[in-house]
Amino acid sequence: MDNNTIKTVFKEYIHPLDSKVIQKMIDHVGLDKYVKKFDVLAYTKTFIYAQLKELDNLQRVSDTIKRQKTVQRLVGIESISKSQLSRKNREIPHEMFEVILHHLIQKLHHTLGPRMVSKELGKLHLIDSSTISMCLSQYEWADFRDTKAGVKMHTSISFCDDLSYPNKVILTPARPADETQLDALIVPDKNVLHVWDRGYFNFDKFDDYSKNNIRFATRIKKNTVVHVIEELPVDSSSPITRHAIVKMGNMKKPVQLVETRDSEGNQIRIVCNDAKLSAQEISDIYRNRWQIELFFKWVKQHLIIKKLYGKSENAVYNQLYLAMIVFCLTLLMKNKIGYKGTLMQMLHWISDCWSKSMTTFISNVFKAPERTSSGRRRQEHEKIFEETLAQYESGDVLHLDDQLYDPII
Numbered sequence: 001m002d003n004n005t006i007k008t009v010f011k012e013y014i015h016p017l018d019s020k021v022i023q024k025m026i027d028h029v030g031l032d033k034y035v036k037k038f039d040v041l042a043y044t045k046t047f048i049y050a051q052l053k054e055l056d057n058l059q060r061v062s063d064t065i066k067r068q069k070t071v072q073r074l075v076g077i078e079s080i081s082k083s084q085l086s087r088k089n090r091e092i093p094h095e096m097f098e099v100i101l102h103h104l105i106q107k108l109h110h111t112l113g114p115r116m117v118s119k120e121l122g123k124l125h126l127i128d129s130s131t132i133s134m135c136l137s138q139y140e141w142a143d144f145r146d147t148k149a150g151v152k153m154h155t156s157i158s159f160c161d162d163l164s165y166p167n168k169v170i171l172t173p174a175r176p177a178d179e180t181q182l183d184a185l186i187v188p189d190k191n192v193l194h195v196w197d198r199g200y201f202n203f204d205k206f207d208d209y210s211k212n213n214i215r216f217a218t219r220i221k222k223n224t225v226v227h228v229i230e231e232l233p234v235d236s237s238s239p240i241t242r243h244a245i246v247k248m249g250n251m252k253k254p255v256q257l258v259e260t261r262d263s264e265g266n267q268i269r270i271v272c273n274d275a276k277l278s279a280q281e282i283s284d285i286y287r288n289r290w291q292i293e294l295f296f297k298w299v300k301q302h303l304i305i306k307k308l309y310g311k312s313e314n315a316v317y318n319q320l321y322l323a324m325i326v327f328c329l330t331l332l333m334k335n336k337i338g339y340k341g342t343l344m345q346m347l348h349w350i351s352d353c354w355s356k357s358m359t360t361f362i363s364n365v366f367k368a369p370e371r372t373s374s375g376r377r378r379q380e381h382e383k384i385f386e387e388t389l390a391q392y393e394s395g396d397v398l399h400l401d402d403q404l405y406d407p408i409i
Contacts, residue, residue, distance in 0.1 A: 009361045010074060010354040014048060016107050016332050017100065017325075025099065031092065038080055040096065043088050046075045047309075047319070051326040052351045056307040058082045070355045089310040094171075094317035101169060101321050104328040108165045109158075111335055125167055126289055127185050127196040129154045130296040131174050132305060132320070141313050142173040150174035151316055154181040156194075159291045165331055166295075169324055171317050179205070186214060193217060193274065195289045203249035210253035210273045217272040217285050220248070224269070229254055234279065243279040246271070258282045299327060302344055337362060 019041060026032050032039040046061065049071065055061045059082050065071050066079045131150045134142060139149035154170040170181050178199035186194060186209070194216040201221070209216055220226075226246040234243050242259035248271065255271045258279045262268055272282045300306060303323040308316055333339075334346040353361045 007358050008354070009350060009356055009358060010049070012358050013329055013333055013350055013354070014045065016104060016329060017044070018103070021103070022100065025096065031096070037077055038084060038088060040092055042075045042077060043092060044097075044100075044322070046080070046085075047322045048326055048329070049074060049354070051304055051323055052347070052354060054304060054351075056304050058085045058309055061085060074355075086310055086315075089315035089318055090312050092314075092318060094314050094321060097318055097321035097325065101325050101328065104325060104332070105166060105168070107332060108328060111332065112163065112165060123189070123192045124159045124285065124288060125156050125187055125192050125194050126159055126164075126292040127156045127182070127194055127200065128289075128292045128296070129178050129181070129199070130300070134308065134316075138311050139316070142316075144173065144175035151320065152176075152178075153296070153320065154178065154185060155292065155295070156185040156187070157292050157295055159288060164291055164295055165328070166324060169321075171320055188212070188214065190215070193285065195285060197289060203251050206248070206255075206273070207251045207253055210251075210255070215272075215274045217270060217274070217282055219286065220269045220271055222267075222269070224248060226257060232279070238280060240279045240283060241267075256282060298343070299323065302347060303327065337365065339365060
C-alpha cells in the first residue's frame with residue numbers, strides 16, 4: 001500500500017519537526033516529568049492546528065477539541081479546558097520553541113539554500129524588526145511608551161528571486177533599540193550581503209564589520225555628515241544622482257555612497273562597504289529591502305499573532321515562535337510537493353485538507369480545472385477587411401445590404 005494513502009496531510013506537515021528529537025530535548029530538561037495528559041508534543045500540535053484553522057482564542061481551541069473527534073485523535077486528548085491551555089502557555093519555556101524554530105530554519109537552508117544564490121548580487125540577508133502592539137495595562141512587562149506595550153520581532157530573512165524565508169528571529173520587549181540586536185542577526189559569511197534600514201545606525205559597528213569582511217548596505221539619514229574621498233562619474237541616463245567614496249563619522253574604513261530617488265521622487269542615500277559593486281547594483285540591492293516589509297505584512301495578515309492567547313511574557317513568546325514555526329512548515333510543504341501557487345494558497349490548502357490523505361491532498365491541489373475556456377475570441381479585423389474588400393471588388397456585395405448580416409461576427 002502506498003504510504004501516501006494512509007498518511008494524513010497534518011502528519012506529513014509536521015514531519016519536519018522530528019518528534020523523536022523534540023522528545024529527547026523534553027526528556028533532557030524534564031518538562032513532562034509529572035505530566036499525565038497534555039504534554040509538550042500535544043501542546044505543540046494543538047497550537048499548530050490553532051494557527052492553521054485561525055482559532056484566535058483559547059476558548060475556541062478548547063471547544064474545537066471537545067467537539068471534533070478528528071482533532072482529538074490529532075492531539076491525543078479528548079478534552080482540555082481554557083484554564084489548562086492558559087497554564088501550559090505560562091509553564092512551557094519559550095526557549096523550547098526557539099530551538100525548534102532554529103531547527104526548521106536549518107532545514108530551509110538545506111532545501112532552499114542552493115536555489116537562493118544570485119549570480120548578480122549573491123546571497124542577500126535582509127534585516128529589520130516589526131512591533132506587535134499590546135495594551136499597556138495588561139502587558140506591563142513590555143511597556144515602551146506612556147500608553148503602549150509591545151514586542152519586537154528582530155528578524156533576518158534570506159531573499160533571492162522572489163523567494164524568502166527567515167534566517168533568524170529574536171523576540172524582545174519593544175523598548176530596546178533595533179541596533180542592540182544587529183550583531184546577533186549578522187551572519188559571518190563573506191558571501192552574504194546584509195541589508196538594513198536607518199534603525200540600525202552605529203558607526204562603530206559599521207567600522208567593525210568592514211574590518212571583519214562582513215558586507216553590508218544601508219540607508220543613512222539626511223543629516224549624516226560624510227567626508228568625501230573621491231567623487232565618481234555617474235551615467236546621466238541612470239536614476240543615480242551621485243556616486244562617491246566617503247568616510248562617515250569616526251569610521252576608519254571608506255564606504256561607497258550612492259544617492260538616488262525612490263518612486264515618489266524622494267532622495268535616498270545608501271552606503272555600502274563592498275567596493276566591487278557598482279552604483280546601480282547597490283541601488284538595486286537596497287530596493288530589495290522592501291521584501292522584509294512584505295514578509296512582516298504576510299505574517300501579520302495570515303498567522304495569529306495580533307490576538308494573543310496569554311498575557312505573560314512566556315505565553316506571548318510561545319505564540320510568536322509557534323506562528324513562525326507554522327510559516328516554516330508551510331514553506332517546507334510547498335517545496336516538498338512542488339506547488340507553484342502562493343504561500344497563502346498553500347496555507348489554505350493545508351488548512352482545508354489537514355485530515356485528508358496525502359494522495360487525496362496532492363490530487364486536489366494539482367487537479368486540472370473541469371471547465372476550459374479559450375477566452376474571449378480575438379477579432380481578426382484585418383483579415384475580415386481584406387475578405388470584405390475582395391468581395392466588393394469582385395462584385396459580390398449584395399449580402400452587405402442585408403441587415404441580418406454582421407461582417408464583424
